[in-house]
Amino acid sequence: MGASSVSRWVKHFKDGNTSIEDEPRSDRPRTASTERNTERVDEIIQDDRRMTVEKIAQKLGIGHSAIQEMIESLGYRKVCVRWVPRLFAEDHKSQRKAITSELLQRYQHEGDDFLLCIVTRDESWFHHFEPETKQQSMYGMPPFAFSIKKEGKDSAISCEGDGHSLLGCRGVYSGWVPGTWANHQCCSLCPDAAKLRHALLDKRPGRNIIILCDTACPHAARYTLDAIANMG
Missing domain, CATH: 1.10.10 (Arc Repressor Mutant, subunit A)
Incomplete structure (x- = not known):
């Protein structure tokens, strides 16, 4: 405690005040x-x-x-x-209810066979890099020059599968540029749809397949939906 504080408290007690609590005071009214x-x-x-x-x-x-x-x-x-989810309009709610009721009826009639007909597709980012050998990771001491460490990069991988196994898996994008991922993803889905069709004909012949995608913009784009519809 500083000398000024000690002097203030000495004066406080000499005046007959024995309380160490602050006296009540009127504050500025709340507005x-x-x-x-x-x-x-x-x-x-x-x-x-x-x-x-x-x-x-x-x-x-x-x-x-x-x-x-x-x-x-x-x-x-x-x-x-x-x-x-966003606030749906009445027609969106009715459409969702109708589709949900139809899927529930199909499951009641077909059982687990209906679930095995569903093929899902999604993408995920991963960090790709090549580990260095012990010799490559060694650094020289002065006057030798230091080696430059190579950094990894982010890439995206796309996979399709059903209840049995993985039907396809491929890298769809390497590197990242702001604002280009959604456009690139939408353009890559259409060629991938043709590859998925060949995989289904080869691995799931004669099966009534249902393609299940999420509501991401590249999946719900008209260009993508037309490509899936043309799969037959």
Whole structure:
């Protein structure tokens, strides 16, 4: 403790004050984090769970820190909504219900044979590199020059398979350029569809195959869907 603090406390006790707690004092009245504004924030979040702090602040004309304080007092917290489906229209809901009912009826009639007719396809990134030998990884000491270490690169691999085995697996992209992955993936799906057709004719002859893809943009593109439809 510094000399000034000691002097202040000595004067404090000489004046007859024995308490070491701060005396109550009047603070600046709250103008933002009020009970009414907290209720308004709660109403906005209840109406739209995806509402951001910035949008709430703009809507109420209150600072971000006050909005954040009120949200914390209400007990809300942000969770990952990456896999939450978008809000479907009524026709989308009806279409999904019809397709789901049809698939359920097929499973009730065909059993596990129906599941074995499903072929799925997806892509995944992996880091590709070639390990160095002990001799290659050695570094020279000065005055020798240091060797330059080769870095690996990211590549993508595409696989198709069903309930029995893997039908195909190939590298579809090497390296990465921002904004080009979706376009390249869409263009690569169509030639791969022809390769998948030959694999199905060779490994699953006479079987009624169902191609199952996710809703990623390259899979749901019209160009891709037409190529799958032309497989016959």
